Amino acid sequence: MTVIGVGRLIVQRQDYENSIERSYQREMGARVQLAEGTNPDAARATINREEANRAHLRDSISGDTRDTVILVACGLIAGLLGALLLFVGLITAMRRPLEALVGAAGRLAGGDRSARVEVGGVSEVATLGQAFNEMAAELELEASERDQLDRMKDEFVLTASHELRSPLTSVQGFAELLMMERDSLTPRQVETVEIILDNCRHLVRLLNDLLDLARSDAGRLSIRPQPTRPAPLVEDVVRTMRAQTESSDQTLTLRIDPDLPLVNVEADRIRQILVNLVTNAHEYSPERASIQVSARVADNGVEISVTDNGPGIPPAQLEHIFERFVRGDAGLTQRVGGTGLGLAISKSLVELHGGTITADSVVGRGSHFTVTLPTADPEAVETAPVGTPVIGEGGRR
Amino acid sequence: MTKILVADDSETILLLMRTRLELAGYEVEAAVDGQEVVERIDPNSDDGPDLLLLDAMMPRKSGIDALRELRAAGVETPALIVSAHQTPDDADAPADLEISGYLTKPIDFDALLGAIAELTEKNAA
Numbered sequence: 001m002t003v004i005g006v007g008r009l010i011v012q013r014q015d016y017e018n019s020i021e022r023s024y025q026r027e028m029g030a031r032v033q034l035a036e037g038t039n040p041d042a043a044r045a046t047i048n049r050e051e052a053n054r055a056h057l058r059d060s061i062s063g064d065t066r067d068t069v070i071l072v073a074c075g076l077i078a079g080l081l082g083a084l085l086l087f088v089g090l091i092t093a094m095r096r097p098l099e100a101l102v103g104a105a106g107r108l109a110g111g112d113r114s115a116r117v118e119v120g121g122v123s124e125v126a127t128l129g130q131a132f133n134e135m136a137a138e139l140e141l142e143a144s145e146r147d148q149l150d151r152m153k154d155e156f157v158l159t160a161s162h163e164l165r166s167p168l169t170s171v172q173g174f175a176e177l178l179m180m181e182r183d184s185l186t187p188r189q190v191e192t193v194e195i196i197l198d199n200c201r202h203l204v205r206l207l208n209d210l211l212d213l214a215r216s217d218a219g220r221l222s223i224r225p226q227p228t229r230p231a232p233l234v235e236d237v238v239r240t241m242r243a244q245t246e247s248s249d250q251t252l253t254l255r256i257d258p259d260l261p262l263v264n265v266e267a268d269r270i271r272q273i274l275v276n277l278v279t280n281a282h283e284y285s286p287e288r289a290s291i292q293v294s295a296r297v298a299d300n301g302v303e304i305s306v307t308d309n310g311p312g313i314p315p316a317q318l319e320h321i322f323e324r325f326v327r328g329d330a331g332l333t334q335r336v337g338g339t340g341l342g343l344a345i346s347k348s349l350v351e352l353h354g355g356t357i358t359a360d361s362v363v364g365r366g367s368h369f370t371v372t373l374p375t376a377d378p379e380a381v382e383t384a385p386v387g388t389p390v391i392g393e394g395g396r397r
Numbered sequence: 398m399t400k401i402l403v404a405d406d407s408e409t410i411l412l413l414m415r416t417r418l419e420l421a422g423y424e425v426e427a428a429v430d431g432q433e434v435v436e437r438i439d440p441n442s443d444d445g446p447d448l449l450l451l452d453a454m455m456p457r458k459s460g461i462d463a464l465r466e467l468r469a470a471g472v473e474t475p476a477l478i479v480s481a482h483q484t485p486d487d488a489d490a491p492a493d494l495e496i497s498g499y500l501t502k503p504i505d506f507d508a509l510l511g512a513i514a515e516l517t518e519k520n521a522a
Contacts, residue, residue, distance in 0.1 A: 165502040166407050172503045173413040180420070204503055391477065391498045391505070391512045 016061050023050045023057070090122065097121035097129055104132065113140035150217070157214035161207045168207070172200040202339075209341035213324060216348040223269055223352050227262040227376035230302050234295050237274040241282065248287045252278070255294040263302050264376035269349050273357075276342040277306040277369050284367075285310030301355065301374045309366040313359070321359050322347040346371075399517045402437065402446035404428040404463070405479070406455040414450065414504075421510050431458030440470040447517050453480040464494050475516045479504065 030046035033039055100117045107115035115136055119129040175196045182190050215221040238254045245252040263270075274293070281291045291308045313321060320326045324344040343359075350357040354374045361367040401423050403414045408429075415425045426446060428434045435458065438445050449467075451460030464476055475497045498512055 166410060169503040170407070170409040170413055173410075173417070173506070176506065177413070177416060200503070391500045391508045 012064055013061060016057050020054050020057050023054045026050050093122050094125050097125045101125075101129060101132055104136070108136055108139065113143045154214045154218040157210055158218075161211045161214070164203075164207055168200060168203055172197065172204075175200065206339045206341075209339045209345055212345045213341060213348070216345070216352075221348060221352060223266040223349070225264045225266050225353060225376075228265050228267050228270075230260045230263050230295055230304065230373070231256050233267055233270055234274065234293060234304060237271055237278060238293055240275060241278045244279070245282050245291060248282065248285075248289075250282060250285060250288060251290040253290065253292045255292065257294075257296040260295060260297060260302055262376040263373040265353050265373055269353070270371075270373065273346040273349055273371060274304065274306070276346050277371070280342065280369075281306055281308035281310065281367070284308075298372055301372050303370055303372050305368060305370040307366060307368045312363040312365055313361040313367055314363055318359060318361055322357070398422070398424045399448070400424045400426065400446045401448045401450055401513070402426045402428060402434060403450045404431065404434045404455065404460060405452040406430055410452075417506050417510075418513075421513075423513070430455040431460055431463030434458075434460070434463040435466050438467060438472055438474075440467070440472050445472070446474060448513060449474055449476040450513075451476060451478055453478050461494070464496070468494055477509075477512065477516075 027047050027050040030043040030050070034043035034047070097117070097120055104115040104117045113136065116133050117129045119126050119133065121129075175193050178185065178193045179190070179197070182193075185193070212221060234256060235254065238252060242252060278291065278293060281289075285291065285308045289308055289310050291306065293304070293306050295302060295304045297303070317326070322343050325340040326343075327340040343357075347357050350371055350373075356372045358370050359367065399422075401418055403411060403418070403425055404427070405411050405414065406429055411427045411429070415427060418425045426437065428437060431451070434449070434451065449464070451464060453460050460478055464478075467474070473495070476495070477498050477500060478496050479500045479502065497516055500509055
């Protein structure tokens with residue numbers, strides 16, 4: 001519109017200029033006639049008419065220019081308004097589906113794999129919505145596949161640990177048979193058999209730990225808590241560990257507050273956790289280190305802690321200390337024979353009891369592990385576990 | 398002599414058990430599955446084994462199923478169940494089979510021999 005207006009203006013302007021030119025020519029002709037005096041009246045009239053004519057023409061030109069400017073301005077404003085309206089319309093059309101998309105993405109990120117959006121709106125937004133839905137569907141499929149894989153993994157570990165036990169029983173059993181005749185063996189043979197037995201015990205520990213973790217993952221790690229006196233439990237652990245710490249000239253001290261309340265735990269499991277903590281303190285600390293086990297009443301139960309003045313754990317390692325297969329740097333000691341699973345299992349077990357386990361450490365000063373166990377109902381009476389006895393430790397520490 | 402019937406589907410483990418138990422002075426009979434255990438025991442005979450040492454899981458017939466049949470037939474011989482599993486929970490054994498104890502693999506023979514001595518003496522007394 002504006003362009004046409006401008007074009008028309010140019011054409012018209014040319015016409016006007018031609019007309020003015022012709023008007024001048026006619027006036028000049030009239031002036032020549034006037035000067036010659038041939039027809040002065042007619043010449044004068046022509047001159048006046050042509051002057052008026054040109055004035056009129058000039059007015060027309062400026063009028064048209066103004067109109068055109070107005071026209072152009074109107075066009076521009078109309079265009080801007082149109083664009084603005086289109087923009088607002090577009091935004092309105094995009095906002096709802098985009099908001100839905102943002103919401104669904106939030107749910108998806110939060111773990112809701114079934115989050116989907118209604119596909120609609122502007123075509124680009126619709127495409128985006130469709131792409132989102134396809135991605136979410138794939139994620140959902142992956143999540144269900146992963147769950148299935150997790151179940152298969154748990155089953156596999158349970159079966160593998162089960163199947164490995166029979167050959168391990170034979171290896172360990174026959175090695176023990178050999179050791180029964182150690183008098184007829186050479187020192188070198190005795191040493192060899194001892195190595196076999198050591199490694200059998202390590203394998204059994206690994207199998208037990210893996211089994212515990214697989215059970216824990218599958219939600220099948222179960223405990224039978226009983227109201228239990230904490231003091232004898234802790235004393236028993238210290239007694240069990242004494243021989244090992246003394247072999248490294250480490251001092252193992254025990255401090256138990258009097259009048260500890262009963263805790264609601266499965267004694268064997270807590271013993272397993274505490275033995276693990278003291279074993280760690282023993283294995284990671286140098287000779288002549290001191291290890292203290294203490295038990296005291298805390299706000300939320302009974303707190304049992306194992307403190308050593310060993311090399312300590314660097315902060316970066318401490319952060320991951322309860323993850324599986326995370327092991328401290330053995331450093332100067334060569335005794336470390338753990339599986340890297342002990343603390344991960346301890347954490348699972350303590351949490352299964354409704355308790356907590358924490359670790360803090362200062363490099364060069366030592367480490368401090370604290371287990372907090374829930375107290376038993378004050379009315380509860382300590383009971384001995386009943387049932388068919390389990391004979392032997394089954395390789396359990 | 399105290400007679401022990403041992404059942405396990407692994408011949409190596411049977412050999413191990415037989416050796417250790419014979420060294421400790423017991424007479425040992427071996428069976429490779431629960432079916433053989435059931436066939437070997439005559440509920441009406443007094444000459445049966447003094448103790449059963451059964452693997453919980455065996456092909457054809459498990460130690461648990463064999464014991465169930467024997468108990469139903471009135472056999473009261475004390476029984477120890479050996480399981481590759483860690484706890485009785487996993488062995489899936491019902492409480493009414495009068496099982497005298499569970500052992501897990503690998504077998505702690507000192508504990509096993511102690512338990513056998515206790516059970517057979519108690520029975521003999």
